[in-house]
Amino acid sequence: MTSLPAPDAASFTVGDLFALPEMQAGDPELVSGADHLDRPVRWAHVVAGSSAVPLLDGGELVLTTGAGWPEDPAALARLTSALAEADPAAVILEIGTHLRTPPPALVQSCATHGIPLVVLHREVRFVQITQRVHQRILATQNEALEARAAVHTMLTELGLNRSPVDYVIERLSETLGAPVVLEDSAHRVVAWAAGPGAAGSGTAGSGAADPARPATLTEAEAVLAPWADPAARDRRLPEGWVRVPVEARGTRWGSLTALPGRPHPAGRRTVLELGAFALALDRLADRDGDQWLELSSKRLFDVLLGGRYRHDTELATQLAASGLPVEGRMLVGATLTGIGDFGSHESLEHAILETAMRRAVAPEGRAILTPEPDGTLLALLSFPPADPRLDAGRATPALATRLAHELDMLLPDTTPAAWRAHLSIGVPGRRIGGLITSLERVRVAGWLPAVAATGRVTVQQAERQPLAYLMRGLSATPAVQEFAETALAPLLEHDRSHGPGHSGDLQAVLQAYLAHPTNRSLAAQRARLSRSVFYQRLALIEEILEVDLADGETIATLSVALLAHGGTT
Template identity: 65%
Template sequence: MTALARPLPSVRDVLGLAELTAGAPELVTGEVGLDRGVRWAHVVAGSDAPALLDGGELVLTTGAGWPDPAAAPTAALSALVTALVDADPAAIVFELGSRFTEAPAPLVAACGERGIPLIVLHRVVRFVQITQRVHQRVLAAQNEALEARAEVHAMLTELGLNRSPVDYVVDRIAATLGAPVVLEDAGHRVVAWSGSDAAVLDHWASAQAGAAAGPPLPAAATRVPVEAQGNRWGWLTALDGPAHPAGRETVLELGAFALALARLADAEGETWLDLGSKRLFDAALSGRFSGERELAAQLAAGGLPIDGRALLGATLAGFGDFGAHESLEAAILSTALRRAVAPDGRVLLAPAPAGVAGPRTLLALLSFPPQDPRASAALAPAAHPLAERLAHELAMMLPETTPAGWHAHLSIGVGASRPRALIASLERVAVAGAVPVGAARVRPGGGAAGRVTVQLAEARPLAYLVRGLAGVPELEEFAAVALGPLVEHDAAAGAGHPGDLVRVLAAYLAHPANRSLAAQRARLSRSVFYQRIALIEELLGVDLSDGETIAALTVALLARDRA
């Protein structure tokens, strides 16, 4: 850890001391250095005085013991002055008297060159009083810094004992410093950040977009590593803000230490991995961004490049008995999908919040290079390329005890090239959920690869449109009225009530131009199937060869499935 940073009194502060103003001070040169910190005060005399300085002192002198400019060669005085300014004092206070009636020219020139304030006193003062007052100020500042450091340390220790969330710790560090703070991982992906202005993420967004280390951080930014036991997990950065009594770097280092301890307890780094994604999904789905540029910056800083990429929203869920705890299922699904998009693709994953999608569902935002087949909107003959990769990864990861009936369902939204369209793509598949694919798990717009079923929004636009409108009262009423006679008939018992009319209608609507295939899907003989169709037409009072009727009943069935 670096030495304690102290809010030292400045040269400007010292010039305001009554003990110094009594000497009628005049600033001869070095106005640019008035904000230099004064770490001590030292009275010097003689040609050996510069060797006693460490730098940063307020030097008080009358020139006693210096070469007489009238008798000695100018070179001797110039050498002394050079040694004095080389010691880098905060400022030099030169009291005029009988020996020097004005500041020596070499001293004025040297101080002007180095930007060191040179103050000339026209009246005699007591140097001891000035040094006492300066030392009081310095010691008070040191004590304030120590107290501030202890307060910050106690606060962060308490957060650690409370196992406070990482994002809350970052917010507290930011509040302490009064400046935006960003926590990034070793790959420069933003894990957590404070503040409401996403412009602070521009540096990290550029880095994730491939601009090497991104644009340089502002000069006023302070950055420290987050590391422990030889492992460096990331960086903690504070952007421009006010000074802190304990020192900005000290506060950040204490914060980084607290974060490192929490990271040690999370050997897999899952907390860091999930935190950034959850915050991004929350901001994106709740509309907490002022515009597309801000949303793009947040996504890019979180590890999802946007510019010039093919973007997809998707959901991934497990169906059936997994044979183990849901947390293991979620971990395997997320890891398999990350591997399936690697190495050129990027993915952000988070569990679906309640009410956004079904249980055991992961939300995914995907980014691929242009023309990557995994970002294709078309279904391959067997399965989608991304589903094939996912099935391959799952086959290597699933426990041997996983029941045969379990499978993963990947639902892929429409392709996008801009952030808003990407979020809309995710929202539609999340709200729609998994459109049933039947016993064979293969239907138009869907396919299967190993233990993975896949559906594409672009292949079944009507299904996703209707299911995205689920919950609209008018749509629910329309479905209930349109299918009501069939539902009532199926619910009745006795002769002439087979109880399968809704299922038969679904098979017919899936293949309206091929009744033989529809009969096969309904698992009925052609003659029985035709009887059922005739009964359906009679009960509903419709002609099932009419295109508008087919469309209306398809919408009604889709709405009923989702209800």
């Protein structure tokens, strides 16, 4: 016998029987099972007498005239009960030759077991019905094989083209016409696609009392809600969902899930299994095993920094689904970069910095990291309320101390002594908007002089350097640029015309002075000049700019101008 089609595949059903001309010729009447016409028909079988009933496997379309059935009511009840318990797709009973009406016992048994019972009021040739049903079943199964081959070819081409994982998920979603989500073994969303015409998409703010939380869910919220809620992960899979593991060689990397959608000729589970196999092969080829993590992080930072979300709740859903809890947490943006010669390949430096940061925020905290083109790590951090690692009141932040400890455990002995990790910490907050602002400010600020240092970690903090962060954020505006250029123009022109060294490095001298305006001896040390030479250059700066460096307003003006120009104070 032919195998039973996948339950989620497009298959020939009991309801399809009524469209057959051979069935219509028998004047069919549906007696019971109107709610079960979607039952797939595996095969058609003519049953005569009572001896054939034990031979049924289930899923067959049973055609009978009732010939050879017992007349004793008790025996007939046992037979019809056995027939229903064999779980046929449906029972077609032709009346008129052996039975005038359908036996009540048969009607009751079919109704109890949810099996459609169809009565034919005119005589037909069963061989014509079985022949047509078998043709349709074989055509459907051939379509399923062709559909499976098409999916296999598509995934093979994607593999040969080395297509990224997120594109593979998009193609699977298009194939199934439904949202598809790839999660890792920790239930963090790696990639997802909403599918064409996905349910749950909506216009931000439509019909909502609170514009920050529209009544109509966006695609991201509708699809990713179960992954954003840790309690929902252990619940039973909702009806219509299909989930398959992504695994190979005894290692399970995650799961592939399809939300409800239209049937697929090859079966929705079959399509997902083929996709999971392709993803497993790709994961085996990823020797470092970091592709999924990098993909998830890059996607989230593109969404956040590119403004690719409709409202804060949508972004919060995506962050939570990717492993960064938001609700009731303290959120902060940060950057981490290596300063100086690392003494080894930059990929090792990047890996150590990322690992050290993840360990520094664990176990209570969570982090999502991604590298900038220049190698700087961007970080989104989430901590429980009142976590001491975010206490800006400490001379040295506890997060930096933890980071320095983790670096000591990870750095090779060959790392040059001068190498440092520079950590920039934004202003913590409890809202998504604050997290975005926190990250953007530390990103724009770039490198500033450290306010603290511990081990191999130097630290700058937005809360302790508000003016520097503010001016770096405003430095791109035309008005601020004009202000900085006007205030510093003679000094910058002097440095350009004289070159570095001697009196041609006045900007660096001014930076050192403005960092310690009340202690010129310390400023001279920071400028690496003798006090006499340092004082001479300060006098030259006052002459060129026509200012008094002892004046408070002058100090403030030049400090702001240097910060806006891109220098540090």
